[in-house]
Amino acid sequence: MSAAPHEDNVIDPPHIERAPSPATDEPSTAARFHIFIVDSGWNSAAHRVLVENFALIRNLQKDDPIYVLSREQSIEFQRHHGSRIGRDPIIAVHDMEALDKGGAAGFHGFRLSLGLLRTPQQALMGLQAFVRFLVTHRRSTDLEADIRANLRREGLMGAIEIIMHHEVREIGE
Amino acid sequence: MPERFGEIMTMLMGALALGYVVYEIERRRRKLHDLWDVLDGEDAFLTEKLEDMVESGELRPYTGMTLA
Numbered sequence: 645m646s647a648a649p650h651e652d653n654v655i656d657p658p659h660i661e662r663a664p665s666p667a668t669d670e671p672s673t674a675a676r677f678h679i680f681i682v683d684s685g686w687n688s689a690a691h692r693v694l695v696e697n698f699a700l701i702r703n704l705q706k707d708d709p710i711y712v713l714s715r716e717q718s719i720e721f722q723r724h725h726g727s728r729i730g731r732d733p734i735i736a737v738h739d740m741e742a743l744d745k746g747g748a749a750g751f752h753g754f755r756l757s758l759g760l761l762r763t764p765q766q767a768l769m770g771l772q773a774f775v776r777f778l779v780t781h782r783r784s785t786d787l788e789a790d791i792r793a794n795l796r797r798e799g800l801m802g803a804i805e806i807i808m809h810h811e812v813r814e815i816g817e
Numbered sequence: 818m819p820e821r822f823g824e825i826m827t828m829l830m831g832a833l834a835l836g837y838v839v840y841e842i843e844r845r846r847r848k849l850h851d852l853w854d855v856l857d858g859e860d861a862f863l864t865e866k867l868e869d870m871v872e873s874g875e876l877r878p879y880t881g882m883t884l885a
Contacts, residue, residue, distance in 0.1 A: 680867055680876075683884075699882040709878035711871060725863070736856065738864060748861035755854045770852065791855055 676740060676782050677708040677753070683733040684718040690758040693767040694733045704775050707782065731757035735774065739787050751788040 683691060702710065713721065722729050738753040746752070756774045761767040777794065784790050856864060870876040 678868070678871065681879075695884045698884045702879075702882055711867070711876040712879040712884065713876070736864075736867070738856070738868065743864070743868070748856075748864040749858045751855055751857050752860075752864060753856040755856060755860075757852055757854065760848075760852050788855065791853070795849060795853060 675708045677778065678738040678740060679705065679708055679710045679778075680736045680738070681710065681712045681733060682718045682721050682728075682736065683713070683715070684722050685715050686730070686732065686759065688759060689764045690733055690761050690767040690770075693764055693771060694758060697768070697771060701771070701775055704779060708778075728757075731759045733758045737778065742787065753787075754791055 681694075683694065685691065718732065722732065728734065734755060734757050736753065736755045739751075742750070742752045756770065758767055758770055758774075761770045777791075781787060781790050867876070
C-alpha cells in the first residue's frame with residue numbers, strides 16, 4: 645500500500661516490529677482467531693488506552709496472532725471506508741472456524757470500534773470486555789449466538805439501569 | 818372536573834416517562850451495536866483483503882509488546 649501524506653491531526657504511528665519468522669513465532673496451537681488492529685493514530689483517549697495496555701492484551705491473547713496495520717495501511721483503509729473514520733482504533737476479529745466452514749459470505753467474526761468510546765475509562769472498560777470475551781469464548785461452538793446473547797444481556801442491563809436511574813454503564817457519551 | 822384533570826395529567830406523565838425509557842433503551846441499543854459489530858457478507862471484501870495480506874506475508878503476527 646502507498647504511504648499516506650502526514651496530517652497534522654494524527655500522531656506518530658504505532659511502532660511496528662516485524663516478526664522474525666512465522667515459523668518460529670506462530671502460536672503453538674491452531675489459531676481460532678485472527679485479530680487485526682486498525683489505528684490511523686488519532687490523538688484520542690481510545691488510542692492512548694490501546695497503546696498503554698497493549699502488552700497486557702498481548703499476554704492475555706497469546707494463542708491467536710495479532711496483526712497490527714501500520715499507520716499508512718490504516719489510513720489507506722480509512723480512505724476506502726470513509727464511514728469508519730473516527731471509529732478507530734478498530735479491532736477486527738476473524739473467526740477462522742467460521743471462515744473455514746462458510747467463507748466470508750456469512751457471519752465470520754466481530755469488530756470493536758474502540759474510537760467511539762470518548763473517555764479513557766470507557767475505552768479501558770470496552771477493551772477489557774473485549775479481551776474477556778475473546779479469552780472466554782475461544783472454544784465456543786457458536787460464536788455468533790454468543791455475541792448476540794452478550795449484546796442482548798448488555799441491552800437488558802442497560803434497560804434495568806435506566807429504570808433504576810443508574811448511569812454507571814453509560815457508553816460513549 | 819379537577820379529579821378528571823388530575824387523572825389525565827397522571828396518564829400523560831406516565832406515558833411520557835414510558836416513552837423516555839423506550840427511547841433511552843433504543844438509543845443505548847443502537848450505540849452498543851455501533852460499538853460491537855458482527856462481521857458478515859457486507860464485510861466480505863475487507864475480510865478477504867486482510868486475509869490475503871496475511872497469506873502473502875504483507876501482514877505478520879505482531880510480536881512486540883509495545884505499540885508506540
